[in-house]
Amino acid sequence: MKQGKFITLEGIDGAGKSTQLAWIAELLQRAGKRVVVSREPGGTALGEQLRALLLDKSITMHAETETLLMFAARREHLDKVILPALAQDQWVLSDRFTDASFAYQSGGRGLNSAKLDILEQWVQGTLQPDLTLYFDVPADVGQQRVSRGGVVDRFEQEQADFFLRVRAAYLDRAQRFSDRIKIIDSNRSLPEVKAAVEQVLQSLLHHE
Numbered sequence: 001m002k003q004g005k006f007i008t009l010e011g012i013d014g015a016g017k018s019t020q021l022a023w024i025a026e027l028l029q030r031a032g033k034r035v036v037v038s039r040e041p042g043g044t045a046l047g048e049q050l051r052a053l054l055l056d057k058s059i060t061m062h063a064e065t066e067t068l069l070m071f072a073a074r075r076e077h078l079d080k081v082i083l084p085a086l087a088q089d090q091w092v093l094s095d096r097f098t099d100a101s102f103a104y105q106s107g108g109r110g111l112n113s114a115k116l117d118i119l120e121q122w123v124q125g126t127l128q129p130d131l132t133l134y135f136d137v138p139a140d141v142g143q144q145r146v147s148r149g150g151v152v153d154r155f156e157q158e159q160a161d162f163f164l165r166v167r168a169a170y171l172d173r174a175q176r177f178s179d180r181i182k183i184i185d186s187n188r189s190l191p192e193v194k195a196a197v198e199q200v201l202q203s204l205l206h207h208e
């Protein structure tokens with residue numbers, strides 16, 4: 001049976017992922033693909049409840065608790081949404097996936113990445129996204145964009161040095177997995193970012 005493709009969007013808070021997501025789905029649909037749009041943490045009923053806990057500023061939790069909840073939500077997301085959709089030749093577009101755990105929980109919080117390697121293997125086996133669009137902005141630009149939006153969540157309230165580490169971890173992974181992760185310079189106008197994304201997607205569609 002033909003498998004759909006799995007595309008993930010990544011970046012620090014305020015990079016502009018969510019802004020680009022809707023038209024990316026439309027572009028794929030125009031190319032004749034059936035598209036499922038989802039997000040992490042979230043994407044399922046249980047996952048959305050875990051998301052609410054994870055983003056709640058009034059809750060404090062150990063970095064490992066945070067990591068385990070992210071992967072618990074991911075396990076559910078894979079089981080209920082991602083794997084069934086791919087098996088039915090649908091394309092899955094997810095706002096974040098496991099790269100975010102390496103960037104935020106390892107890079108940002110300082111968790112040993114060997115623990116994340118174990119969880120990744122446990123929860124997803126060998127499954128990796130076919131393509132990851134990493135929206136790159138300097139930490140201060142991301143923070144400025146987020147603060148313009150008003151209310152901030154448990155991650156968005158972090159200080160500049162946290163986002164510097166998260167971004168560095170993303171860039172490190174983008175270098176290590178350069179076949180899969182495409183860096184989109186998002187410190188540009190919306191049309192310029194859109195054009196860069198479109199080029200990467202057209203190339204993926206062309207090589208199908």
Ligand SMILES: Nc1ncnc2c1ncn2[C@@H]1O[C@H](COP(=O)(O)OP(=O)(O)O)[C@@H](O)[C@H]1O
Nearest residue numbers: 013014015016017018019145186188189190193
């Ligand atoms: N290229 C851009 N230039 C200026 N502002 C942007 C750009 N992309 C997104 N924004 C704005 O930045 C804010 C955060 O964007 P959003 O897409 O929600 O980021 P993310 O989902 O990556 O956290 C929004 O107010 C959005 O309108």
Ligand SMILES: Cc1cn([C@H]2C[C@H](O)[C@@H](COP(=O)(O)OP(=O)(O)O)O2)c(=O)[nH]c1=O
Nearest residue numbers: 013040041070096097100101104105155156
């Ligand atoms: C998937 C995932 C998200 N996160 C964090 C990053 C974000 O700050 C937050 C929620 O992501 P996001 O949906 O990008 O937030 P928003 O809708 O406010 O732009 O969860 C992790 O720390 N680890 C993970 O594995």
